[in-house]
Amino acid sequence: xxxxxxxxxxxxxxxxxxxxxxxxxxxxxxxxxxxxxxxxxxxxxxxxxxxxxxxxxxxxxxxxxxxxxxxxxxxxxxxxxxxxxxxxxxxxxxxxxxxxxxxxxxxxxxxxxxxxxxxxxxxxxxxxxxxxxxxxxxxxxxxxxxxxxxxxxxxxxxxxxxxxxxxxxxxxxxxxxxxxxxxxxxxxxxxxxxxxxxxxxxxxxxxxxxxxxxxxxxxxxxxxxxxxxxxxxxxxxxxxxxxxxxxxxxxxxxxxxxxxxxxxxxxxxxxxxxxxxxxxxxxxxxxxxxxxxxxxxxxxxxxxx
Amino acid sequence: xxxxxxxxxxxxxxxxxxxxxxxxxxxxxxxxxxxxxxxxxxxxxxxxxxxxxxxxxxxxxxxxxxxxxxxxxxxxxxxxxxxxxxxxxxxxxxxxxxxxxxxxxxxxxxxxxxxxxxxxxxxxxxxxxxxxxxxxxxxxxxxxxxxxxxxxxxxxxxxxxxxxxxxxxxxxxxxxxxxxxxxxxxxxxxxxxxxxxxxxxxxxxxxxxxxxxxxxxxxxxxxxxxxxxxxxxxxxxxxxxxxxxxxxxxxxxxxxxxxxxxxxxxxxxxxxxxxxxxxxxxxxxx
Numbered sequence: 001x002x003x004x005x006x007x008x009x010x011x012x013x014x015x016x017x018x019x020x021x022x023x024x025x026x027x028x029x030x031x032x033x034x035x036x037x038x039x040x041x042x043x044x045x046x047x048x049x050x051x052x053x054x055x056x057x058x059x060x061x062x063x064x065x066x067x068x069x070x071x072x073x074x075x076x077x078x079x080x081x082x083x084x085x086x087x088x089x090x091x092x093x094x095x096x097x098x099x100x101x102x103x104x105x106x107x108x109x110x111x112x113x114x115x116x117x118x119x120x121x122x123x124x125x126x127x128x129x130x131x132x133x134x135x136x137x138x139x140x141x142x143x144x145x146x147x148x149x150x151x152x153x154x155x156x157x158x159x160x161x162x163x164x165x166x167x168x169x170x171x172x173x174x175x176x177x178x179x180x181x182x183x184x185x186x187x188x189x190x191x192x193x194x195x196x197x198x199x200x201x202x203x204x205x206x207x208x209x210x211x212x213x214x215x216x217x218x219x220x221x222x223x224x225x226x227x228x229x230x231x232x233x234x235x236x237x238x239x240x241x242x243x244x245x246x247x248x249x250x251x252x253x254x255x256x257x258x259x260x261x262x263x264x265x266x267x268x269x270x271x272x273x274x275x276x277x278x279x280x281x282x283x284x285x286x287x288x289x290x291x292x293x294x295x296x297x298x299x300x301x302x303x304x305x
Numbered sequence: 306x307x308x309x310x311x312x313x314x315x316x317x318x319x320x321x322x323x324x325x326x327x328x329x330x331x332x333x334x335x336x337x338x339x340x341x342x343x344x345x346x347x348x349x350x351x352x353x354x355x356x357x358x359x360x361x362x363x364x365x366x367x368x369x370x371x372x373x374x375x376x377x378x379x380x381x382x383x384x385x386x387x388x389x390x391x392x393x394x395x396x397x398x399x400x401x402x403x404x405x406x407x408x409x410x411x412x413x414x415x416x417x418x419x420x421x422x423x424x425x426x427x428x429x430x431x432x433x434x435x436x437x438x439x440x441x442x443x444x445x446x447x448x449x450x451x452x453x454x455x456x457x458x459x460x461x462x463x464x465x466x467x468x469x470x471x472x473x474x475x476x477x478x479x480x481x482x483x484x485x486x487x488x489x490x491x492x493x494x495x496x497x498x499x500x501x502x503x504x505x506x507x508x509x510x511x512x513x514x515x516x517x518x519x520x521x522x523x524x525x526x527x528x529x530x531x532x533x534x535x536x537x538x539x540x541x542x543x544x545x546x547x548x549x550x551x552x553x554x555x556x557x558x559x560x561x562x563x564x565x566x567x568x569x570x571x572x573x574x575x576x577x578x579x580x581x582x583x584x585x586x587x588x589x590x591x
Contacts, residue, residue: 011422014419014422014423015419015422015423015425015426016426018419018420018422018423018426019423019424019426019427022423022424022427023427023432023435026435026436026439027435027438027439136320136572136575136576136579137572139571139575140519140568140569140571140572140575141564141568141571142523142526142527142567142568142571143523143527144526144527144530144546145526145546145564145567145568148546148550148553148560148564149560149564151553152553152554152557152560156553156554239427239428239429239431240428240429240430242428242431243428243429243430243431243434244430246430246431246434246531247430247527247530247531250531251550261434262531265434265438265533266532270438273434273435273438277431277434277435280428280431281426281427281428281431284426284427284428285426
């Protein structure tokens with residue numbers, strides 16, 4: 001168990017370094033001169049010198065990256081081209097995006113697992129077919145289209161939900177449902193197939209044989225074991241959730257990291273873009289690390305082996 | 306697995322047939338859009354701006370007063386090209402990396418797998434965003450370059466899942482008796498990879514790749530919707546939808562028709578991919 005945790009932690013380090021370096025290199029090295037187009041015409045030398053110092057542009061890429069990450073760890077996310085610290089706005093918006101993502105994961109787990117279990121109880125039944133076909137439909141509608149449709153129908157025409165966000169949790173509910181919808185479909189399908197498979201397992205047969213109620217057999221012996229692949233899926237899918245959050249925030253006008261990154265892209269603020277994307281990549285890797293670390297709780301083979 | 310029984314299983318699935326019919330229509334639309342509409346998608350009359358569906362124009366008019374039906378029909382090509390090219394590139398790159406990693410094992414596998422982990426650590430949409438910021442396009446960029454950049458962005462970040470699929474197939478197959486037999490008969494590694502390992506990866510790769518085309522089309526539309534994917538001279542559903550967004554209350558037709566085509570396209574690939582995965586899976590064929 002201890003060795004598993006240590007090994008998993010050691011594996012995460014190169015991924016974090018590699019992924020953040022990749023993002024940094026693409027943002028700062030590929031465009032040639034990152035300062036190009038910052039001024040009307042050629043930039044004054046004083047400005048170039050100041051910016052070169054501020055972003056360590058004179059250093060080799062790897063040193064630039066090292067300094068950037070060292071600053072990041074101490075909470076210094078760099079400055080915008082105008083000179084304002086990136087961290088202020090970033091930390092103010094981070095909780096909003098986290099709330100949105102957490103709500104979406106909750107939707108995913110509750111709706112997805114429930115739909116999957118209900119479908120798996122009677123494979124080939126009416127509910128099963130309903131779940132299978134409705135999830136296919138959800139998979140076919142891109143998240144931003146679903147968001148626009150939900151906003152138009154549920155927000156504008158029916159008035160059930162606020163059309164744009166005012167920052168309260170209540171106004172995040174519709175965006176979170178839409179954001180989580182695609183993953184919900186995947187979770188439901190995986191939960192279904194995993195549980196159908198799991199109900200044939202020996203320990204489930206034993207549970208039936210010793211006279212447990214069907215409810216207890218399904219919940220305590222079937223679902224618990226079948227959850228392992230589902231939890232993995234939620235982790236790997238968290239990446240597309242973060243990507244989707246960018247578009248969802250744009251459509252519902254939520255003041256989170258997504259709207260910040262889009263605004264920064266339009267304004268050419270690659271410092272801010274780098275900071276936000278790096279942060280989201282870190283979140284993605286950490287969530288997957290956390291999931292791997294809670295595996296032992298779900299699967300005794302890892303706990304004991 | 307031999308293709309014949311898989312095809313026989315597929316032919317009996319209504320979902321697969323619906324998907325295939327949809328796909329054939331869409332491919333025809335992408336290849337010869339002129340068959341479906343006589344209108345020029347670039348011909349616009351501002352006087353007709355946001356006009357609803359009428360007898361002459363079944364889908365109504367866009368913000369600039371272009372015939373929306375023509376725009377939507379001509380938009381098929383860009384989405385298909387991006388989806389198919391990105392998938393092809395991903396299959397080649399990811400497939401090779403996975404096969405080599407799984408077959409070679411040892412340090413080669415360790416290095417390639419860690420590399421894949423690094424790319425896997427960057428979510429597709431965010432990574433594509435970064436690539437497209439690094440290589441920005443505007444209205445003056447030639448259409449093929451804009452498209453190529455989107456394909457590049459999707460490929461750079463998208464190959465890891467496929468590498469995982471082919472890697473695990475290679476690991477399974479390389480211990481099979483027939484691979485040992487081939488090696489003892491003196492076959493080289495390249496020959497074994499091409500003749501014995503590759504064929505067993507074709508099934509799972511095809512099933513995944515079909516769904517991936519739909520997924521890449523959805524991401525392309527998302528990027529174009531945000532405004533950093535395909536750019537205006539290229540006719541694209543994502544751009545049309547972005548144009549419709551401010552007017553969803555007054556002119557819902559502008560949102561509805563491009564969205565419907567986009568969703569039907571993704572649906573076609575999802576239906577075919579899902580059905581082929583089920584047909585290839587021995588557990589569901591039982």
